[in-house]
Amino acid sequence: MDEAIIDLKNVCFRWKNSGSMLLDIPEFRMKQHEHVFLQGPSGCGKSTLLALVGGILILESGSLKVLGQEISDLSRSGRDVFRVDHIGFIFQLFNLLPYLSIEENVMLPLRFSSIRAKRAGRTKLDRLNEARRLLKALGLKEQQEEKSPVIELSVGQQQRVAAARALIGSPELIIADEPTSALDTNLRNSFLELLFGECKKSGSTLLFVSHDSTLSDNFNMQASMDELNNIIN
């Protein structure tokens, strides 16, 4: 079980219309079940790197494999499907669609990915129960799981719902982009614990991106954009 989840070699990227190179990463590898903490100040190209991994941006040269699949070999719609099939995302803030219920938000990726839908449960009820299980495991109380509007949730609760959405259907890779920066220290630690626990349970690999290096102790692997990227702003 030494398969590389993410495998970057000589990745270069720049925006189409600007001349200067934004990313130049000679090598970066992530193995299965690793929890990697990627640290770097804002504006250093973290988000760009994530967009590349997610297949939203396409690298200029080099090789970027996710789960052994060369991303640039896929068609545009192929990348969209690949993204939802294998990657769960958690963002810093505003992760939820305000007009869907909590459970519907959690089950959103299942609408786009039949692979994850199958993994989450055979019937609709099974999938709903899986969503409820995840919400419960992430510490959301029973009455909040009901069809109440998501806007009434606190920021901490919203992030847990977002985590449940990333985890549902057990994607191979979870990418968390500054998910805790809007939370206070207490909430942050409990959120991380729950996230680690669920990643372990579903066998997902976690790539956690943050500017806050104090979090790095919680992870078994650390990386820094400064070391990865040859381009320094």
Add this chain to the structure above:
Amino acid sequence: MLNILVRSLWNRRGTAVLTIFSISISVTLLLGVEKIRKGVRASFSSAVSGTDIIVGARGGQLQLLLYSIFRIGNAPNNLSWESYYEFRNNRRVGWTIPFSLGDSHRGYRVLGTNQDYFKYFRYGRKKKLEFSKGEQFSEVFDAVIGSEVAKNLNYQINEEIIVAHGTGKKSFLQHDDRPFKVAGILRPTGTPVDQTVHVSLEGITAMHVDWESGAPPMEGENLSLEEVIKLDLQPGEITSFLIGLKSKIHAFKIQREINSYKEEPLSAILPGVALQELWNILRTAETGLRVITWFVLFAGLLGMITALLSGLNERRREMAILRSVGAGPGTISFLLIFESTVLTVTGIIFGLLILYITLFVSQPILEAYFGLFISVDSLSYKDLILLVGIVFAGMLMGLIPAIKAYRQSLADGMTVRL
């Protein structure tokens, strides 16, 4: 996907409802104007629905139609009783109605005619004139008034009315020595009949019996009422007459015959043809009206793009979330086009609803008060094409925000920080 779209729209229902409303109003106006246009035309035609030919002194056909049927303007000349008599007895003529115009009562035209008027005159969908009170004239000084005359002047049966010489509203010459008595009041017809005071041809002659060259007799020289009634009151001239043919096939033949009548210069017109000339004149006004309604529709669609475009910025987050769970930029732009289509179609449905409810409610009112009969029928083929065109226009309008959303979602990816 549809579920997401509907929920997303519901989340922005305030603007969505306004957009739908503005499109509905445009659709209602667009189709309503067309219906009213047809209704106006139909009500014009209904004033002459049973008549095949109108005959008057030589003149323009539109003029003849206007003064004899719509009581607008005056006749250039009269025609002789002999000519009328000649054509009345033509073997192809089924019936005739003589008209003698030129006097008025408090702004309403006085029409001299005979009993054939009540027997043969048809309006609307070939309807006969009916009395709401009283009956047709039998005495020389009897009058039958239209419903509007009765209502506006508050006249009852047996009320005495004075006819003024000429057609001006304020006439100095009154036939006040020979008052008429209201014998009957007609039911509303929605045609110029409602605004007419009908008297017998003999009554018209009797009013003018001792007048000379349009001036009243000198004081003391006028005949008494008893003397007048004893006279032969057969008129020497009338203004025009309507003809109903036994068979419409001969309409052109009779028309030609009258137009080339040797004894007197006459004009015979076919009401349908004369009305066509009227429509040609009114076309500019109708086009103007239609252009305005097109602009209203355009404004409605423009409002929709504005709403979609301005909503796009606040929806960047929504788009980014959808992107992160696997929606492609194509799906995102499809959502917007679909949304504009849903808004347009809903707008059209509500527009039709408003139109038909309004028509249904206002139809009897319009018919009773304005004589305007607007038929509540199903949409014509032309209307349907128009509506399909509007749907396409709506889709096209959705394309602009869709392209913008496509670009935005490519550039934003999944990480919008607002």
